[in-house]
Amino acid sequence: xxxxxxxxxxxxxxxxxxxxxxxxxxxxxxxxxxxxxxxxxxxxxxxxxxxxxxxxxxxxxxxxxxxxxxxxxxxxxxxxxxxxxxxxxxxxxxxxxxxxxxxxxxxxxxxxxxxxxxxxxxxxxxxxxxxxxxxxxxxxxxxxxxxxxxxxxxxxxxxxxxxxxxxxxxxxxxxxxxxxxxxxxxxxxxxxxxxxxxxxxxxxxxxxxxxxxxxxxxxxxxxxxxxxxxxxxxxxxxxxxxxxxxxxxxxxxxxxxxxxxxxxxxxxxxxxxxxxxxxxxxxxxxxxxxxxxxxxxxxxxxxxxxxxxxxxxxxxxxxxxxxxxxxxxxxxxx
Numbered sequence: 560x561x562x563x564x565x566x567x568x569x570x571x572x573x574x575x576x577x578x579x580x581x582x583x584x585x586x587x588x589x590x591x592x593x594x595x596x597x598x599x600x601x602x603x604x605x606x607x608x609x610x611x612x613x614x615x616x617x618x619x620x621x622x623x624x625x626x627x628x629x630x631x632x633x634x635x636x637x638x639x640x641x642x643x644x645x646x647x648x649x650x651x652x653x654x655x656x657x658x659x660x661x662x663x664x665x666x667x668x669x670x671x672x673x674x675x676x677x678x679x680x681x682x683x684x685x686x687x688x689x690x691x692x693x694x695x696x697x698x699x700x701x702x703x704x705x706x707x708x709x710x711x712x713x714x715x716x717x718x719x720x721x722x723x724x725x726x727x728x729x730x731x732x733x734x735x736x737x738x739x740x741x742x743x744x745x746x747x748x749x750x751x752x753x754x755x756x757x758x759x760x761x762x763x764x765x766x767x768x769x770x771x772x773x774x775x776x777x778x779x780x781x782x783x784x785x786x787x788x789x790x791x792x793x794x795x796x797x798x799x800x801x802x803x804x805x806x807x808x809x810x811x812x813x814x815x816x817x818x819x820x821x822x823x824x825x826x827x828x829x830x831x832x833x834x835x836x837x838x839x840x841x842x843x844x845x846x847x848x849x850x851x852x853x854x855x856x857x858x859x860x861x862x863x864x865x866x867x868x869x870x871x872x873x874x875x876x877x878x879x880x881x882x883x884x885x886x887x888x889x890x891x892x893x
Contacts, residue, residue, distance in 0.1 A: 593730025648679025
């Protein structure tokens with residue numbers, strides 16, 4: 560017989576307060592991204608941020624399962640695959656991340672989702688980020704670890720920020736929107752590039768540490784597992800030694816941050832480029848509380864997003880006000 564476990568409640572803490580969850584104990588989290596689960600490139604742009612988040616979430620007591628795109632799917636937005644075959648692939652975990660979730664019930668299982676009639680390999684096609692959420696919640700998790708649905712979907716951490724018009728293109732955000740569409744709580748994380756456009760590991764680490772703490776504190780307040788809207792979170796570049804500024808509740812930027820261009824080639828083709836938007840009226844940001852404006856000043860930003868694109872609709876109600884108030888009072892930056 561196992562002896563009953565008694566937990567003393569400090570005199571200054573009410574019984575109700577003591578009953579509130581600490582960290583993310585036992586929470587079943589589906590983790591995905593749009594950068595893949597490969598984490599093989601020296602540039603750190605193909606999924607290393609996912610493994611930093613996995614480590615931080617498991618350290619908070621969560622049971623994390625990764626079902627992510629097999630290959631990089633940046634810019635796929637909320638696109639889905641409507642025919643063909645999905646297959647699950649696995650690979651050796653990146654050095655240093657092998658045992659991060661070893662004590663969790665699901666042992667930190669990591670799967671990549673590819674497309675095609677052959678096992679996942681170097682030339683396989685890939686499921687999109689939105690695909691991975693739909694697949695995982697409609698049989699994929701059941702087939703792999705026995706879950707029906709996760710408690711929470713976390714997407715990221717992306718290699719680079721996702722703000723302004725890039726929110727519509729982002730596969731990182733697209734995965735969170737898919738979760739919101741099927742009424743599963745969701746949060747997307749993005750880590751900023753350095754000034755030279757490199758992707759420092761320290762930015763992933765800072766995003767993951769702050770992000771796991773933030774989610775744990777939201778959970779403590781009973782505000783994490785709401786499905787009225789998803790949260791899109793951007794963490795600034797701290798690789799040069801600057802400290803992140805306190806989190807700001809923000810709006811999606813009204814400007815176009817990056818504008819696709821198509822350059823004619825001698826062979827009749829058009830080379831695709833994605834430079835910063837310049838020389839057009841749509842390039843000018845007009846919102847002082849935009850994610851783009853605030854992240855460029857070094858703030859952490861949180862933006863509420865939903866699948867519903869109906870103009871003027873806001874059904875967040877009391878939940879929206881509570882989460883907004885929590886973010887506005889939150890002061891941790893690392």
